[in-house]
Amino acid sequence: MRERNGSKEERQEQILDYILQHGSISLQEVVLQFECSEATARRDLEALEKAGKVIRTMGGGAKPAGLVSGREIPFHEKQNKLYREKESIAQLAASLVEEGDVIGLTGGTTTYLIARALKNRRNITVVTNAVNIAMELSENEDVQVVLTGGMLRSKNFELCGPLAERTLEALNIHTMFMGIDGFSVEQGVSTYSELEANTAKMMMKRTERTIAVFDHTKAGRNSLFQVAPVTALYGIITDEEPGEELRERLTKEQVKVFVTSD
Amino acid sequence: MRERNGSKEERQEQILDYILQHGSISLQEVVLQFECSEATARRDLEALEKAGKVIRTMGGGAKPAGLVSGREIPFHEKQNKLYREKESIAQLAASLVEEGDVIGLTGGTTTYLIARALKNRRNITVVTNAVNIAMELSENEDVQVVLTGGMLRSKNFELCGPLAERTLEALNIHTMFMGIDGFSVEQGVSTYSELEANTAKMMMKRTERTIAVFDHTKAGRNSLFQVAPVTALYGIITDEEPGEELRERLTKEQVKVFVTSD
């Protein structure tokens, strides 16, 4: 390889730096600044685009929306296969929210979509422990966003730990939408992660009405850590009619069932 | 004019809606969805670009980063100014950090640069109330990131309010780097925002050594809300030698002075 000034990685990082500072860069600027060919400049921009860090424009590159401090906010819609289902769940959830409400949202893809559905609302407050949800909603000044504190788990952008729980103690939430990994009559709602389970539990304690949101693949499944029994729920929102037995039990426990196809 | 479905304005608004929701749109999607020619589709995107509402890409348009629901994030703009000075301040600050330290960072451009300088460190803990700093550092698993809770102020990504202060009560910070808007002998350090001032005050209470970081344009200036007198500081880091009187006073008060040019 004919390295002139530095490695490919260095160059791309510098290009990204430039874009983050200036907002955009032209192909010619890349060529001149790094004394490389147009082909290389394009390849660098292409690589950065693939990494979600740059959006390519005609004759250059620019800073994409949804990029915070050079980092992509994950959970973008394309990635998800159950996007339609989750989107319809999110729409239904959002329809239950009224002006003046104080809403709680745990982390997760479905709750993230609920946040997006609430994005253009006025006069609501959203309490969440998910940084990406907070960022999404902060775009709208009419939505008050309260983020819990805590240790940042980089993989899913959730704040967890004792600090998160401590923060929640000071809050009172009307309606909380809880994203979960498993739902069954016997075990209630459950998640893969103990940290998340604990944080969710704590959030529930501070909430009047807890509504579990999940797609049909989660129904009848149990994840490792139980968050709450079905009796603790105000309602559930899902995309497929639950089985007869489940439906009966839920009715008996006065758990409201919202199905998107209804 | 041969209006098919609606006016030019309607169409452009719908295109914008689509882009805001989906993040981007292709030229072909515009053509198909609105049954117009490519020329018209391009013209619409061009108009939206001129209005600053869309960034045009190769073969389409996308949501621009500078625009968030019609408002701009001032954070990245500010970063341009005095970048070199701030970067050198950040480097000096980072050099004071050792393995095992628990570092506090308030929000601000300079502190953000400190975070970036600390990004590849090992075994340090960073406590911050700035979401963008947390996101930046969370890329590295060897840096433990603790975010305070609080109300998210969308303009600068800072978490403020009683909740932030409540979170800080549970934490003990070794060295804190505080970004400020004004510094003078009489008033000490000050900021534009009362919320930020209060949060900074609280963070100071939980910190052994507080170091104020600021570029020379902040020296000798007072902002609206005082955070602390100079006597409360362990040190300052700035890019220009302070005046003789100031230097004398700082020496007398045993405030360490770090200047990047030294």
Add this chain to the structure above:
DNA sequence: ATATTTATGATTGAATATTTCATTATAGTG
């Protein structure tokens, strides 16, 4: 009714992007 303005679609030359292939440096292997 006629003229004017505006929006649109089509065409063409220019700019940009993509693909492919040859070259050279780096890293690894015996």
Add this chain to the structure above:
DNA sequence: CACTATAATGAAATATTCAATCATAAATAT
């Protein structure tokens, strides 16, 4: 140390997209 394999780069050919221009038809004004 030579040899190979790999990765990065540059150059050239091809394909795509864009910008500018002009003609036409609808809406508006006179």
